[in-house]
Amino acid sequence: MRSNYLFTSESVSEGHPDKVADQISDSIVDLFLSKDPEARIACETLTTTQLVVLAGEIRCKGVFENGQWAEGAQAEIERTVRDTVKKIGYEQSGFHWETFRFENNLHAQSAHIAQGVDASGNKDEGAGDQGIMFGFACDETPDLMPATLDYSHKILAKMAADRHAGTAPFLEPDAKSQVTLRFENGKPVAATAIVVSTQHAAGYDNGDKEAELHNYVKSVVADVLPAELLSDATEYHINPTGSFEIGGPDGDAGLTGRKIIVDTYGGAAPHGGGAFSGKDPTKVDRSAAYITRYLAKNIVAAGLAKRCTIQLAYAIGVSKPLSLYVDTHGTGTVADDAIETAIAGIAKLGGLTPRGIRTHLALNKPIYQPTAAYGHFGRKPEGDLFPWEKTDLVDDLKAALAA
DSSP states (O other), rough: OSSSSEEEEEOOOOOOOHHHHHHHHHHHHHEEEEEEOOOOOEEEEEEEEEEEEEEEEEBBTTEETTTTTOOOTTHHHHHHHHHHHHHHHOOEEEEEEETSEEEEEEEOOHHHHHHSSSTTTOOOBBSSSOEEEEEEEESSSSSSHHHHHHHHHHHHHHHHHHHTTTSTTTEEEEEEEEEEEEEHHHHHHHHEEEEEEEEOTTTTTSSHHHHHHHHHHHHHHHHHGGGGGGGGTTTTEESSSSSSOHHHHHSSSTTTOOOOHHHHHTTTOOOOOOOOOOOOSSSHHHHHHHHHHHHHHHHHTSSSSEEHHHHHHEEEESSOOOOEEEETTOOSOOHHHHHHHHTTOOOOGGGGHHHHHHHHHHHHSSSGGGGSSSSSSSSOOOOTBBBBGTTTTTHHHHHHHHH
């Protein structure tokens, strides 16, 4: 492992067109799970100028059964979509929550997929698809996340909070951030570059108003990053194209699942390739990515390693994972294979089957729309939200390793 280097991660705001699509897709997941905890959802969203299109496959008791919509169901879906866009804050001529055209192309889940996933007889519920999923944690921040991504998220989250509160009325919903840190001996020691591009009200691209916007962004950065990382040598690139009035789906089309590195670890860890948003938790793209983060975070929180990467692999229709891999990158206090054995022996994890994961993390609930902006990981668990961020497996890991 290199100990001295520069590393960069980016984030995008809730108003970024791809994130608008992610939030719409997850609002549909939450809607159906609120009606039927066993609902099956794979909802993709397209956003562009004054248009939102849903496509995908569903099964939901009392809402969509035998290829038929319940009375009022489609109207409730459209209302949910419009409310999601309204909450983000789009009231622009090119994309307005109240006036965009809406298409619902959701249809029944394939019977051939369902027969592999559904439990029957002596067959346990299988994985919703094949694939590989990775989880990661490190000790660079209190949230046990890569520092570059953690700060990138928090810059945009603070800007969005100010926009919603009315304290930064010149901000519009679309924005991107990027943080470059210099690492020495594996620890972040300086922010060398900060990039923030934010959609803005008319006139904030020159003169005093531009200076006001730039000074505001620098104040947000100063609030988010530790003071010791910032200096006169930190390079800022704020709206480097000059103007950013046209944004969101009006400026660029958005699709569900195009920000998977933003959603996870900012490039600091591998990614299996599957997106999360729009999918119910039988899809291991989502649930297994959550359990691997949970395991990696608990390993680091237990003091068993400073960095940890975990991989799981599944086959569609098969309940047990095909493999479990732990890599502590030379920072572990015990052998990696011993951690693998300890994980496999913790009964409450249910053998890391799809049902076991959902049961342990209580995933069959409408908890997903809040995950769809500012990262699925590194968030504060609160109530039913972000249960994979809890560190309640620490004692079990220590006990298993001591046995």
